[in-house]
Amino acid sequence: MREIGAEELRHIARGAAILGAGGGGDPYIGRLVAEQAVLECGPVLVAELREVPDDALVAGIGMIGAPTVMIEKLPAGEEAVTAFLMLQRELGRPITHVLPIEVGGMNSLAPFPVAASLGLPVLDADCMGRAFPMVQMVVCTLDGVLAKPLVVADEKDNAIVVDVSDNHWAERLARSATIRMGCTALLSSFPMSGRQARDITIPGTLTLASRLGRLVEEARRERVEPCQAIASFLGGRVLLAGKVVDVMRARDPGFAKGEARLVGDGTSCLLAFQNEHLVASRDGEIVASVPDLICVLDVEGEPVPAERLRYGQRITVVGAPCHPRWRTPEGLALVGPSAFGYSHEYVPIGV
Amino acid sequence: MHIGIDVGGTNTDAVLVEGRSVLAECKTTTTADVTTGIIKAVSGLQAGHSFDPVAISAVMIGTTHFVNAVVEGRGLAQTAAVRLGLPATKALPPFVDWPQRLRQVIGGHSYLCHGGHEYDGRVISPLDEDELRGVARDIAARGVRSVAISSVFSLVNGDFERQAAEILTAEVPDLFVSFSHEIGRLGLLERENATIINAALRELAEQIADGLTDSLTAHGIAAPLYLSQNDGTLMDLEYARCYPVATFSSGPTNSMRGGAFLSGLDDCAVIDVGGTTTDVGMLTNGFPREASSEVLISGVRTNFRMPDVLSVGLGGGSVVRETPNGLEVGPDSVGFRLGEQALVFGGDTLTATDIAVAAGLADIGDAALVKNLDRTLVSSVLDHVCDQIATHVDRMRTCPAPLPVVLVGGGSVLVPDEIEGVKDMIRPEHHAFANAIGAAIAQVGGEVDRVFTIEQNRRDEVLDAARQEAVDKAVAAGAKAGSVRIVEVEEIPLAYLPGNASRVRARAVGDLVLEEAPRRGRA
Incomplete structure (x- = not known):
């Protein structure tokens, strides 16, 4: 186990924004909340999966709702602990480790305030390896680990415990409650044993985010263009370096949906997004596709979220492989192109 | 006149x-x-x-x-930040991400109180009058005279901010109040920060x-x-x-608007070349496009209305160097010491101005002092400047159609008449005074920026209502009623929200009523 303090939280936030692949929300607010918690309660211990005992009780935490609302209605701070403790009460025994549900975007830092105030370690792992828009889009679903029970708590001291038949229902019920709560809430669920966590979750992703963030910061200090380094660090490649020449947005409530045309190095590519960047194609041929990560970066290595894409931006598109579990037939059924309404087959990113 | x-x-x-x-x-x-x-x-x-x-x-x-x-942290008053939103927002109190120095100068007086609204207008918690009276007494006891009030989603409903102000000023009558819903945009911390700065x-x-x-x-x-x-x-x-x-940020805005005014164009790019930097901005309908992201003011994150200006460290005073990596122009500049340090003034620093004089583009200082400059160097510096500016103009575009470019500022001699991707390059008369001319354009405006719940088939109604509200605000600010027009409407559906909530921004602008304006009163 190692300690994570305020400085490393900054690196994680920066790296997590890139792993958000265009979505997941700006980690700024999450980072400030985590920093406050660490200043108040001291550094947080982070445990590697191999350090977790078989009989440990692990549970996940993350924010659900609209990042646009979160930047206005800031959290109270207690709702995360409330959700977590209520889950513990339902489970009837102490939870020993806090599991990040989503490493991409603002949720990467959600476990830290809970871990700091309860004195629990955070697992160096997560359930998506990137950002996804729905509760059921976690590796847990593939192994039958349910969001059961599921707790959703808001800043007004409201909380509900939901029993669900599967993780798709968890998404529907949690989302409805969240809207009534004012579109931001904390969700705690996915209880599992230490052994399950080791077998199922995606290992090392907090450290990955942290190293990624550090890499970008160092590149900036040395004034080198970081995108190539980001691509190789993630085991991926630069798909295109060029500029945005057209952005077409579709009106679809709840989604920043649309397509952007990018041109560079004598080639052009089409990027489709729905909150996250989902498909990159060249002359009608898919070059990268969800669930692989498509990260759009500016010249300084800062991620460009799908809602902020606009004409004239100089960008580099990096494609990076997703966790291998997502590439299996059941993984693709859950988070592959068809889950987002695309008819094409998944094309794994070539390195 | x-x-x-x-x-x-x-x-x-x-x-x-x-x-x-x-x-x-x-x-x-x-x-x-x-x-x-x-x-x-x-x-x-x-x-x-x-x-x-x-x-x-x-x-x-x-x-x-x-x-x-x-x-510079000078002339700032002790300021209290009163936020209405409890139990929400407690995790991040006012001043949370401020640089220590500035927080100390202002005093860091921070109060979290009940109040606030949800995105759809529901109340988070009602105002607590006793709580606010207690805050007022504490503010008075600390000798603070200026207060910034921010309420969660006050852009959806500003009543709580106004009601809280009444309670506070009933206790402390000579209090200055700044309202967040009149200053910033969505994003509580950033809007609150801007309001605190205003109060200070x-x-x-x-x-x-x-x-x-x-x-x-x-x-x-x-x-x-x-x-x-x-x-x-x-x-x-x-x-x-x-x-x-x-x-x-009225400086760059005035230069851009002045440039547009002088050229008679409403839609154009404006390049303002100064001594140290070049600012590139875009105008639509005669107004600069606004930045969509947060703006740091002296280390404080804010989100009030700022023009989207791309600034590059390239100007008349930029230092020119040949390095092993190639040619460098700027970002350092001799600035106001151009008159002593540039070669044409007998100095020993090669600047962009020297290049312009050597190329015959400008008549500044003594041209004889640069007549032996290497011709290849001169032309490659000019190419470099041209490339840089062309790239920045292109980055600021929002559509691929060719766009006229207006050139203003003292350093604009550096820019050649033809730049890649630019159809018309215009150097208007009086261009060195574009900023003052921009200030003299007599227009006033009104703006709406809120989250609206848009029910099915009622989208047009909502947008019309937002437009009308912006127009009304412009008239209230002193615009001639018949002259007000909408210059911008933007609708952004909220991500990760399956309801029908959209953030709508509408901006209206009209001509100032000059003749009828009372002398030194509110127009």
Whole structure:
């Protein structure tokens, strides 16, 4: 186990924004909340999966709702602990480790305030390896680990415990409650044993985010263009370096949906997004596709979220492989192109 | 006849304008007290074109004084931040991400109270009058005279901020109140920060407003006085006393609007080449496009209306070097020491101005001193400048259609007449005074920026209502009713929200009622 303090939280936030692949929300607010918690309660211990005992009780935490609302209605701070403790009460025994549900975007830092105030370690792992828009889009679903029970708590001291038949229902019920709560809430669920966590979750992703963030910061200090380094660090490649020449947005409530045309190095590519960047194609041929990560970066290595894409931006598109579990037939059924309404087959990113 | 004045960090520029024609122009050095420089500038105008002070119908001033006060941390008042939103927002109290130094200067008086709304207008918790009276007493006991009030989703409903102000001022009658819903946008921390900065500037704003009035009275000018806002519209002096923060980025905005005005174009790119930097901005409908992201002011994150300007470290004073990695122009500049350090003035630093003189583009200093410069070097520096500017213009575009470019500023001699991707390059007359001319454009505006719940088939109704509200606000700010037009409507569906909530922004602008404006009153 190692300690994570305020400085490393900054690196994680920066790296997590890139792993958000265009979505997941700006980690700024999450980072400030985590920093406050660490200043108040001291550094947080982070445990590697191999350090977790078989009989440990692990549970996940993350924010659900609209990042646009979160930047206005800031959290109270207690709702995360409330959700977590209520889950513990339902489970009837102490939870020993806090599991990040989503490493991409603002949720990467959600476990830290809970871990700091309860004195629990955070697992160096997560359930998506990137950002996804729905509760059921976690590796847990593939192994039958349910969001059961599921707790959703808001800043007004409201909380509900939901029993669900599967993780798709968890998404529907949690989302409805969240809207009534004012579109931001904390969700705690996915209880599992230490052994399950080791077998199922995606290992090392907090450290990955942290190293990624550090890499970008160092590149900036040395004034080198970081995108190539980001691509190789993630085991991926630069798909295109060029500029945005057209952005077409579709009106679809709840989604920043649309397509952007990018041109560079004598080639052009089409990027489709729905909150996250989902498909990159060249002359009608898919070059990268969800669930692989498509990260759009500016010249300084800062991620460009799908809602902020606009004409004239100089960008580099990096494609990076997703966790291998997502590439299996059941993984693709859950988070592959068809889950987002695309008819094409998944094309794994070539390195 | 009216007067436009731009008070920059180095120069104070003034123009005397009648309709679309510039009758006189004058450049003087900015003085520490601002007003002396203005008095000199107005005298300069008198010398250039004698006028009867009574014939002046308005004076418009753009100033960087307030933003500089924040950057330098001087003249700031002790300020209380009162936030309404409990139990929400407690995790991040006011001043949370401020630089220590600035927080100390302002005092860091922070109060979390009940109140606030949800995105759809529901109440988070009702106001607690006793709680607010307690806050008022504490504020009074600390001797604080200025307060910033911010309520969660006050852009959806600003009532709580106003009600809280009534309770506070009932206890502390001479309190200055700044309302977040009148200053910033969605994003509580950033809007609250902008409101706190505004509150901290209130005393300084009083002094400056009085000083400006006095300096014009000294010239016998009794016409109403207006200050330029970040978006290029004007506010009257009484409004400026309340909202000094709205002047922060008026400098680049005025240059861009002035350039557009001089060229007669409403949709164009404007390149302002100064001594140290080049600013590139885009105008649509005569107004600069606004930045969509957060803006750091002296280390504080804010989100108030700022023009989207791309600044590059390239200007007349930029230092030129040949390095093993190739040619470098800037970002360092000899700045105001150009007159001693540039080769054409007998100095020993090769600057962009020397290159322009050597290439015959400019007649500054002694051309003989640069006649032996390597021709290849000269042309490659010019190519480099041209490339840089072309790239930046291209980055600022929003569509691939060719766009006319207006060139202003003293350093614009560096820019050749033809740039890749630019159809028409225009260098208007008086371009060195574009900033003061921009200040003199007499327009006022109104804006709406809120989250609306849009029910099915009622989208047009909602958008119309937002437009109308913006128009009403512009008229309330002093616009001639018939002249108001909508310059911008933007609708952004909220991500990760399956309801029908959209953030709608509408902006309206109209011509200032000049003749009917009361003397030095609220227009």
